[in-house]
Amino acid sequence: MGDMSELGRRAMLALGAVTALGAVTVLAACTSTAKHADSGKVRTDPEPLERRFTALGPLSGAHWLGTVLGNDSRRSVPGPTDVRVVGTAQLRANAVAVITGAPQWNFRPRTPGQLPGELTEFMPKDARWVRSDSFDREVTGGTYSGTFYLDPGTNTVYFDTTNPSVAASTEP
Numbered sequence: 001m002g003d004m005s006e007l008g009r010r011a012m013l014a015l016g017a018v019t020a021l022g023a024v025t026v027l028a029a030c031t032s033t034a035k036h037a038d039s040g041k042v043r044t045d046p047e048p049l050e051r052r053f054t055a056l057g058p059l060s061g062a063h064w065l066g067t068v069l070g071n072d073s074r075r076s077v078p079g080p081t082d083v084r085v086v087g088t089a090q091l092r093a094n095a096v097a098v099i100t101g102a103p104q105w106n107f108r109p110r111t112p113g114q115l116p117g118e119l120t121e122f123m124p125k126d127a128r129w130v131r132s133d134s135f136d137r138e139v140t141g142g143t144y145s146g147t148f149y150l151d152p153g154t155n156t157v158y159f160d161t162t163n164p165s166v167a168a169s170t171e172p
Contacts, residue, residue, distance in 0.1 A: 010138045040065070042087075042118050049089060052164040053148075056099075056157055061090035063122035067165040069162065085141045086115075086160045088122050110157050112149045127151040129158065140164070 042064070046059040053059075064087025091099075100107045110131040115123065129149040140146045146161030 059089040091155045095151045096155045105135040107132040124154040
């Protein structure tokens with residue numbers, strides 16, 4: 001019986017080592033995500049946005065932030081890290097009119113909230129924002145949270161998302 005007890009103890013120690021290794025791997029992945037998020041630095045590259053928001057088509061004039069959410073100075077148990085991706089971009093000519101004109105989306109006037117100060121200067125002046133819950137679901141594929149405000153007058157999108165994934169977006 002002593003051999004079985006020793007075997008069980010060894011199995012528990014091995015399981016603990018595997019769990020600790022997994023926690024280190026998750027922590028490394030979170031740190032990598034945080035480094036890529038560059039909190040506070042306005043980015044202008046449209047490619048990461050185009051891969052995530054394919055329903056919007058080609059983008060230009062992008063100004064956006066990736067901010068790690070819930071980051072604190074205390075060391076806690078490693079876990080998933082949420083990243084807020086928020087910003088503006090230009091759609092191709094008349095793309096916003098085509099999207100907002102489609103009756104299935106039911107766009108309505110709405111004003112964006114929680115705009116980071118670093119992006120204020122990139123918002124179009126006198127924009128007439130419209131938004132559609134069903135269009136938001138189309139862009140996100142229902143796999144992450146996100147809101148997309150469109151301004152037909154400037155062909156601009158303002159997006160505010162959490163953990164946007166490449167595979168979630170659908171083709172227009």
